[in-house]
Amino acid sequence: MSVQPIRLFGDPVLTTPAEQVSTFDKELRVLVKDLTETMLDAPGAGLAAPQIGVSLRVFTYDVDGVIGHLVNPVIGVKSDEEQDGDEGCLSFPGLAFPTPRHMRVVANGFNMHGDPVTVEGSELLARCIQHEVDHLDGILFIDRMSPEQRKLAMKAIREAEWSGLSEPVVKISPHATRGLAV
Numbered sequence: 299m300s301v302q303p304i305r306l307f308g309d310p311v312l313t314t315p316a317e318q319v320s321t322f323d324k325e326l327r328v329l330v331k332d333l334t335e336t337m338l339d340a341p342g343a344g345l346a347a348p349q350i351g352v353s354l355r356v357f358t359y360d361v362d363g364v365i366g367h368l369v370n371p372v373i374g375v376k377s378d379e380e381q382d383g384d385e386g387c388l389s390f391p392g393l394a395f396p397t398p399r400h401m402r403v404v405a406n407g408f409n410m411h412g413d414p415v416t417v418e419g420s421e422l423l424a425r426c427i428q429h430e431v432d433h434l435d436g437i438l439f440i441d442r443m444s445p446e447q448r449k450l451a452m453k454a455i456r457e458a459e460w461s462g463l464s465e466p467v468v469k470i471s472p473h474a475t476r477g478l479a480v
């Protein structure tokens with residue numbers, strides 16, 4: 299199995315800009331395979347290499363039945379139109395928040411063999427491409443939210459079971475408080 303553990307919010311690799319891929323070798327093909335298998339196992343609509351701890355500019359996607367990957371992507375916006383649906387992230391398990399994105403984007407890059415590839419999409423695919431390219435720049439979806447939405451999201455993140463940010467909760471039984479002398 300090549301399914302890798304997914305790094306969670308709080309891991310510094312997620313906020314570090316990833317390096318360009320310079321060699322299209324066997325190691326890169328193994329990375330694309332690991333990303334694809336980890337994404338399908340999760341399951342998720344996309345996965346970026348930093349999310350499995352590899353700081354390289356590679357992501358995979360699985361949208362509308364099409365599985366693909368892109369190396370060294372450069373993103374462009376196709377129209378001014380925006381979308382504002384719920385968005386989740388495998389590095390923030392179980393959470394989704396309204397996140398504004400462009401409606402249509404195009405991404406130019408390469409496949410794992412070094413051939414030029416263009417991926418163009420709208421709606422979910424466009425959202426996925428923007429989310430994954432952001433990961434490669436060390437940007438997370440909470441950085442794309444309105445300040446009010448981000449505040450709500452951070453509260454939910456702090457309260458999430460997996461969150462390293464959450465303070466240990468000291469639970470006191472309601473019966474114990476009655477006899478408490480302080």
Ligand SMILES: [Zn+2]
Pocket residue numbers: 386387388389429433
């Ligand atoms: Zn993500």
